[in-house]
Amino acid sequence: MDEIRHDWTQREVKEILTAPFLELIMRAQETHRKYFPEGTVQVSSLISIKTGSCPEDCKYCPQSVHNPTGLQPERLLDLNTVLEKAKEARDAGATRFCMGAAWRDPRDRDMAYLTKMIRMVKALGLETCMTLGMLTENQARELKEAGLDYYNHNLDTSPEYYGQIITTRTFADRLKTLEYVRKAGIKICSGGIVGMGESADDRASFLKTLANLDPHPESVPINILVKVKGLPLENQPDVDPLDFIRMIATARIIMPASYVRMSAGRKSLSAEAQALAFLAGANSVFYGCRLLTTPNAREDADFALLRKLGVKTTLKGPEGTPEEDGRKIYDSLHDSFSDHKCYSLEKHL
Numbered sequence: 001m002d003e004i005r006h007d008w009t010q011r012e013v014k015e016i017l018t019a020p021f022l023e024l025i026m027r028a029q030e031t032h033r034k035y036f037p038e039g040t041v042q043v044s045s046l047i048s049i050k051t052g053s054c055p056e057d058c059k060y061c062p063q064s065v066h067n068p069t070g071l072q073p074e075r076l077l078d079l080n081t082v083l084e085k086a087k088e089a090r091d092a093g094a095t096r097f098c099m100g101a102a103w104r105d106p107r108d109r110d111m112a113y114l115t116k117m118i119r120m121v122k123a124l125g126l127e128t129c130m131t132l133g134m135l136t137e138n139q140a141r142e143l144k145e146a147g148l149d150y151y152n153h154n155l156d157t158s159p160e161y162y163g164q165i166i167t168t169r170t171f172a173d174r175l176k177t178l179e180y181v182r183k184a185g186i187k188i189c190s191g192g193i194v195g196m197g198e199s200a201d202d203r204a205s206f207l208k209t210l211a212n213l214d215p216h217p218e219s220v221p222i223n224i225l226v227k228v229k230g231l232p233l234e235n236q237p238d239v240d241p242l243d244f245i246r247m248i249a250t251a252r253i254i255m256p257a258s259y260v261r262m263s264a265g266r267k268s269l270s271a272e273a274q275a276l277a278f279l280a281g282a283n284s285v286f287y288g289c290r291l292l293t294t295p296n297a298r299e300d301a302d303f304a305l306l307r308k309l310g311v312k313t314t315l316k317g318p319e320g321t322p323e324e325d326g327r328k329i330y331d332s333l334h335d336s337f338s339d340h341k342c343y344s345l346e347k348h349l
Contacts (some may be wrong), residue, residue: 006214008254013211014204017250021242025280028249032281035256041311042096042259042284044129045089049117050076050101056133056168058156059232060193060225063102068230076101076110079117086121097121098129098152098189098286104169105134115146122147129189134169134177140184150219151181152189158205161198178213188217191263194247195225195239203247211254219284220258222247224265239265241273245280252281259284271305278311 051074129150162171261284
């Protein structure tokens with residue numbers, strides 16, 4: 001089994017990222033099979049528990065108060081609504097439930113409410129994940145004591161390009177939150193976005209920064225920019241799907257034991273491109289027709305694709321027993337998805 005490293009140079013990472021495509025895919029698949037069961041994909045669900053009016057100026061985000069996207073802000077969701085959506089996600093087959101709030105950082109007065117939310121979702125048998133912005137060391141400890149399994153805090157891009165995308169917090173601020181989360185004993189979910197005008201050097205630098213964290217993030221989401229009208233980045237060129245797949249493959253090679261997730265922007269990928277991404281080492285997806293405030297692939301399309309590929313998943317069957325066969329899962333859940341019901345709070349977003 002390949003050694004897990006934390007001393008990658010940017011030159012090494014860029015050489016992997018720009019390697020001949022077929023050789024890159026073959027190497028990534030060989031690495032993937034050493035660390036994960038063949039053809040297995042983890043499925044997670046994501047909801048927005050507090051939408052819009054974020055004071056940060058992230059140029060990619062529809063929820064920023066600085067970006068005139070027309071998004072209507074929503075207050076923090078009540079606990080019963082979150083519990084209902086968590087149950088729906090569990091019953092549909094998700095094993096991890098992720099909750100996102102459009103904050104720069106949570107206020108101390110919100111912590112009791114958030115920790116109660118975590119305990120309620122945990123009691124359903126789901127893994128829990130939150131993304132709340134920057135944390136203090138004490139807040140990270142409180143989340144851990146409530147039972148939080150994962151904390152999502154993306155680096156977004158390279159340290160060199162970061163200032164072109166965000167000015168209201170620094171790259172060092174992001175690393176500090178990851179430090180507090182890790183110190184508290186919470187697993188880390190951290191990735192970034194492609195398609196924001198960054199160079200190949202920026203992409204290599206971003207991946208190198210993640211891969212040199214010790215230990216590596218347990219989950220690494222790779223997002224494609226969703227070009228919402230009103231964003232400063234709305235006119236960026238489309239991402240070449242093969243460039244996105246190169247990011248997936250490189251992340252797999254340099255962070256071999258991490259889950260590599262296809263996240264925002266997956267809706268823009270064809271079935272063939274997604275299949276190639278799975279071959280390149282992607283082994284986690286968000287399901288649900290919305291991710292926070294942007295469209296995602298429809299649930300019925302996801303299950304149809306898993307069925308076609310014969311992909312194994314970490315989904316649970318309708319009776320709560322572990323299911324491994326994507327075909328069985330699709331057959332048993334097809335009727336429940338036939339009306340295209342959105343399990344990701346579409347009515348709230």
